[in-house]
Amino acid sequence: MNQRTQFDAHPEAEVLNGFAEQALGAAERELVLGHLAVCARCREVVALAAEAAAAEMPVAVAPARKAWFGWRMAWAPAMALAAVAVLAVFVYVRHRDAALQMAQIEAPVKPSAELGVPAPGLVAVAPVEQAQVTRLAEVKKAPEPVVYQSASAGMMSEVNSVEAAAPPPAPMVETADKAASYQMAEVRAFDQASAARDAAQAEAQSARATQSRMKMAAASAAPMEMAGASTAPAPAMRAMAAAPAAVRQIATLPSGQTIVSSASSGALTVAIDAGGEVFVSRDRGQHWDAVKQQWTSRAVHVEWKAAAAAFELANDQKRIWASTDGAIWTQQ
Amino acid sequence: MGVTPLESARENLADVAAEVACAVDSGLLGELWRTSETRAWGLERSEFEEIVCAVGRRANFGLAAGERAGKSAQREFYLGLRLDDLVLAQSCARGNEQAWQQFVTAHREPMRRAAIAITGSASRGADLADLLWAELYGLNERDGERVSPLKSYRGRGSLMGWLRTILAQRHVDQWRRTGREEALDGMDPPAAETDTPAPPEDTDALGRAVADAIAKCAAEERYLLASYYLDGQTLAEVARVLGVHEATVSRRLQRVVKGIRKQVVRNLERQGLSPRRAREALETDPRDLDVNLKKLLQQTQVESFQDRAGG
Incomplete structure (x- = not known):
């Protein structure tokens, strides 16, 4: 019937590429593997094409081990930082309450001894605040890659890891812009409170001889601390919780389910819905393609790792897969 | 003009047969069209559906030969396709100049780089890529019509990956043809005999x-x-x-x-x-x-x- 050429015996370029890009079904894949096992020509074709693809994206596969290592090791400093942050906030709140009580009740009598020696917690508060400022400065400098997180996941990341913190997706979500401005307001308020506190401490040290000056410092520092601590975090937290909701509204997945985790780099966005299905969008969330499952169990979290220039997907057993294009995932 | 009832009936039967053979869920086809309509490069809906049906039919929706694809299998198959790339390639193959310009803009440079990576030589890579470009544009004609290999791209895997694979195929086939006339250094030596044969x-x-x-x-x-x-x-x-x-x-x-x-x-x-x-x-x-x-x-x-x- 059809005249056969010498290459009819081989799979077409389409099929070989589909195999290399994990786009074939199980039956077809098995068929191609069977052919590759006995055909040196097609093995060479697939290997060369894969090599060219890797050359186009040098970080795609080569540093996979490093990325895996980085992922695991990232928990140690992140947990340490989280512990310091929690301790600092705890001590800060206690100290603020104490300072307020002193300002209201005992300020005229003996504030100098208390404020002259900074509480241990205050030493730790400064670096945490510095970290927040640095992080937000980075967001301003480099808006991409952007990582969307669900409300809970995003907030956990905020506490657990500076690296995993979710910078607000400025160009896409208006609410996220508000989140950024709230966060900046929070930082400014913290800065004011911090400056006032530092000023108060300096004043206290230098004015041990002059009791009257210390009274003024204590009286002015306390209300500013109150303003910074009580008003700023509330809208910031609300906005942080609202940002993923906005993403959910805008980015409707084909499955119709809500997004539980998503991450973006440039126009590329990967999202996981409530059913554990993974979708990828190449046009900033306007259109979504379902990603064939290449991981075990259920996908629960995805994030963009700038260091590896790859997305990392975690399943519910905390196993990690990496991808540069959101479509092909490699176990780490 | 001059169509006999028998011919008309045959045409209808052919249409019905094509529809049965394709048997893609119409709702799914509509959904696919809606996602691609804005970037269809002037393709009519009927042309789009024809392409999509042909792709599904040819691959039997990713199932083994003889298996019948249900709605969910069809859906899974189509969602795994690179529809944007498919529409772009088919539009180029049909001579749409705008689509061709887009194709050139997006793929010319990556293709040249891929060819160089595959051949390991800037000059041979450039030659390989140029040769393929000429073919892709459709310089070859069959029965008075331009024939472009892009027509054979069916959206399974990325268009760029498909181009890389074609470049690799051309290179390997060329090497295998000329390799026979060259030194034997790169050839796989026959398996060595064992020094101390067992009983x-x-x-x-x-x-x-x-x-x-x-x-x-x-x-x-x-x-x-x-x-x-x-x-x-x-x-x-x-x-x-x-x-x-x-x-x-x-x-x-x-x-x-x-x-x-x-x-x-x-x-x-x-x-x-x-x-x-x-x-x-x-x-x-x-x-x-x-x-x-x-x-x-x-x-x-x-x-x-x-x-x-x-x-």
Whole structure:
């Protein structure tokens, strides 16, 4: 019937590429593997094409081990930082309450001894605040890659890891812009409170001889601390919780389910819905393609790792897969 | 004009037959059209549906030959397609200039880089890419119509990946043609004979045992063995093709080799060798396994891929 050429015996370029890009079904894949096992020509074709693809994206596969290592090791400093942050906030709140009580009740009598020696917690508060400022400065400098997180996941990341913190997706979500401005307001308020506190401490040290000056410092520092601590975090937290909701509204997945985790780099966005299905969008969330499952169990979290220039997907057993294009995932 | 009732009935029957053969859910087709409509490069909906149906039919929606695809299988198949790339390629093949400009803008440079990476030479890479460009534009004509290889792209995997694979195919085929006239350095030498042959009866038994053990390997296991031992690819190269980590390939290879060794010993025992003698048959000269493996994997495949794929 059809005249056969010498290459009819081989799979077409389409099929070989589909195999290399994990786009074939199980039956077809098995068929191609069977052919590759006995055909040196097609093995060479697939290997060369894969090599060219890797050359186009040098970080795609080569540093996979490093990325895996980085992922695991990232928990140690992140947990340490989280512990310091929690301790600092705890001590800060206690100290603020104490300072307020002193300002209201005992300020005229003996504030100098208390404020002259900074509480241990205050030493730790400064670096945490510095970290927040640095992080937000980075967001301003480099808006991409952007990582969307669900409300809970995003907030956990905020506490657990500076690296995993979710910078607000400025160009896409208006609410996220508000989140950024709230966060900046929070930082400014913290800065004011911090400056006032530092000023108060300096004043206290230098004015041990002059009791009257210390009274003024204590009286002015306390209300500013109150303003910074009580008003700023509330809208910031609300906005942080609202940002993923906005993403959910805008980015409707084909499955119709809500997004539980998503991450973006440039126009590329990967999202996981409530059913554990993974979708990828190449046009900033306007259109979504379902990603064939290449991981075990259920996908629960995805994030963009700038260091590896790859997305990392975690399943519910905390196993990690990496991808540069959101479509092909490699176990780490 | 002048269409007889019989011809008309035949045409209707052909339409019905095509529809039955395609049998793609109309709701799904509409959904696919809606996602591609804005970037359809002037394709009409009917043309789009015709392309999409043909793609699904040809691949039997990703199922094995003869299996019938239900709605969910069809949906899964179509959602896995690169519809944007498919529409762009088909529009280029149909001579849409705007689509062609977009194709050139997006793929010309990456294709040149891929060709250079594949050939390992800037000049040969540029030649390879230019030659393909001319073909893609449709300089070849058949029955007065431009023929572009882009028409054969069906959206399974990315368009750029497809172009890379075609470049690799051209390069390998060219190399294989000219390689015969060049030095023999790059050719796979025949399997070496063993220096200290085992007793003839044991060698025969070992040969049969190895052949049987390899025949029992799964397709992926035989691919691993061939890529790693026969082609000399690195773990990273094999891993890149399979889309797994190289540590995974290493583990699988170890498992395969271990499994083959066990199976060989079992086969030898089945052929009447005592367990001790069976183990000794392997230990006396382990290169026998390697040598036989090469010979077995080098066997030429007679049956064509298309025949087995049922395409």
